[in-house]
Amino acid sequence: MADKKTESKRDKFVRIAEARTNKILNMVELLGNCSNSNIYEYTTSDVNQIFGAIESAVKDAKKKFSAQDTEKTTKFSLKK
Template identity: 65%
Template sequence: MKKESKRDKFVRIAEARTNKIISMIQLLGNCSNHSLYEYSKTDVNKIFNAIQIELDEAKKRYSKQDSQKGSKFTLE
C-alpha cells in the first residue's frame, strides 16, 4: 500500500472539512425562517461577525501571520 503524500492528505482533509462547513452554513441559513424562530438584527450581526472573525483568523494561519484560537460563540 502506497503511503499518502502530504498534499494528498491535505486535499482529502481540507475538502471534507470545507464541505462540512458549507453544510453547517446552509443549516444556519435555515434558522432565518421567521415562522419557526424569533431573532433580532443584532443577533444576526453577532452570528455573522463571529463567523467572519474566525474566517479571518483561519486565513491568517495560512499566510503565517499571528493568529489566535477562537472562543466559543454565544449570543448572550
C-alpha cells in the same frame, strides 16, 4: 485513494481540507435555515453577532495560511 500511510502531504491536505470545507458549508446552510421567521424569532443584532463571529473565525483561519503569520509580529526583548 492512496493508503493513508503512503499518502503524500498534498493528498492528505486535499482529502482533509475538502472534507472539512464541505462540513462547514453544510453547517452554514443549516444556519441559514434559522432565518425562517415563521419558526424562529431573532433580531438584527443576533444576526450581526452570529456573522461577526463567523467572519472573525474565517479571518483568523485565513491568517494561518499566510506566510506573514508564521513569524510573530511582536517579540519580547529587554534590550533597547
